[in-house]
Amino acid sequence: MSPPTGKTPAVNPPTVTDPAAPATHSGLDPGADSGEARTLADLRRHLLKSKAGMAGVAITGLFALTAIVGPWIPFIADPAQQSLPDRLKPPVGWGGTWAHPLGTDQLGRDLLARLIDGARISLLVGLAAVGLAALIGTLLGLVAGYFGGWADTVISSVADVQMAFPGVLAGLIFVLAFGPSVWIVIAVIAMSGWMVFTRVTRSLVFTLRTSLFVEASEMSGAGSPRIMRRHLLPNLVSSLITLIVLELAAAILSESAFSFLGFGVQPPQSSWGLMIEQGRDYITHAWWVVTFAGMAIAVAVLGVNLLSLWLQSFNDVAEREQIILDRPGM
């Protein structure tokens, strides 16, 4: 038997040549596809149309690359190597030498090496914290959204309480109880971030669970775990990825703040927040110690935010169309 439709000649001017879905747009329902054919090629094409997106990808990529290959970059000094005669050397261009391109801190340690080393901690803590928050938050959001009723009431109430609770205060309590460490920072950041995932997941699941394909699955006799895993979760992935990236930026910032306050990463480990804290006393006559670390935080967070923003616009079909049609430059 031949397929019923399909060979309708394409009337629309081909704005994008979509290799994944040819000849099937019979004009029945142009919005029906909702951009599901998101292949890697699609992603790249849309990335090339957005300067902000490209900047986000470039900065985040550089950040990640630095964190990963940091220790193996040649000609970079040991970040823990102290040299008191070389303390507070200025960067190149302000009287410094190429031995320490960004200068040194109060113990004579190379700032560039410490920045690279700090990237590693920042990314690690950020990813671990957001991963944990996403895992817990999504699970709770699925349960709250799909089952509703008292499960939803309990989970949403806890999320609301957590939302109202200042994260720094929670961090302080934890540090007092367990002593400062990287793990505590991860736990605290995850604890103050999970409810964002819960709320987003819950509200998405609220609409998804009334959709026909979920009802169809229920009609097939599928149980709740199966419906959540096979039907709800796959439809959350794109939103969750965007949210993970967005939360990653916040987590990097939080880690810096915690380390700056002394609750987080402890010396001799280095972190951008810790570098600012340590360079704070010398800010009047050695501006470079705090400046480069601060800039690193700002640029990394900006890059990750740009990436998240672009991902979001890519996911949002309407927004995506706008990028193609209205904003050739930006």
Place this chain on the structure above:
Amino acid sequence: MTDAQNPPAPAPAPAADDADDAGGGGRPVADGPIVEGRGLTVHFYKRVGSRRRTVHALDDFDIAVGPGETVGLVGESGCGKSTAGRALLGAVRPTAGRVLFQGEDVTDLSRARWRAMRKHVQMIFQDPYSALNPKRKIGESVAEPYLVHTRLRGRELESAVIELLEMVGLPAGAAGKYPHAFSGGQRQRAVIARALALRPGFVVADEATSALDVSIQAQIVNLMVELQAEFGLSYLFISHNLAVIRHISDRVAIMYLGRLVEIGARSDIYENATHPYTRALLSSVPVPDPASRTAHIPLTGDLPSPMDPPKGCRFNTRCPVAVDQCFTDRPPLEERSPGHSVACWVN
């Protein structure tokens, strides 16, 4: 309750358009219906401001679908057609009344037992665009009933899925593609394949063709008829499309605001419509015959809210022939001729 009105004698069919009726005439329900609803009532509770209001989605609804039979269920949007279908499938718990499957009361089965029942009763959905998960391949969607109810896995599962797809006229290659690659008609074929995977005896088709192009509708209806002949399926075919209902149904039931107003063999309804609502519905269908000059009976006003249905006969706000009694007493569904029942005080 007076019964003074004379039931109209089964009038001879108008010669113009009964060609499709040759073999029909309402097959009698053979030895026991496969699915039966008795006095099904579904009330939803809705909070309006601070008050809790009752939505009368379905009231005292009786229906029986025999083996191999197609019952068409007609009514305006929001009249409770879908609720009736879902109540028969256990997807909506009735407030009152019973659901019987092959004579066995299944109304109060546990969730788990109802899940097992899904092998026998299935549903085809209105909108094939949202009835398939956009993130899952057609093959995965169609395989789901097997994964839930059977031990078929791997190659066996694959060949079972391909067999199903071919049964509904989809190429075997469709299994590996996502729904977006298919047209509405093709998707509806996949939805039908999924519904029939476990060879159910009873299928509720909830506006199965309304979301499709007119040119595709006929193909899907014909496919459903073919599959019915092949597997001896029974359908409850819910639609507001009177032409499709006429084409596919053995018997036709007309609903208005949660209540059955008329039910009978196809010929009873299409040639001898008795309830004023049925008449108004039928008169709204254009007849492709210039000689036919049936008077159009306009329906004025909107469907009243099911939160506040009119007293007496629910059709009284729009009925052209309503008398005083219609505003006070609810008309019972009475058999006017064998198999043809009407709920009306006047006609």
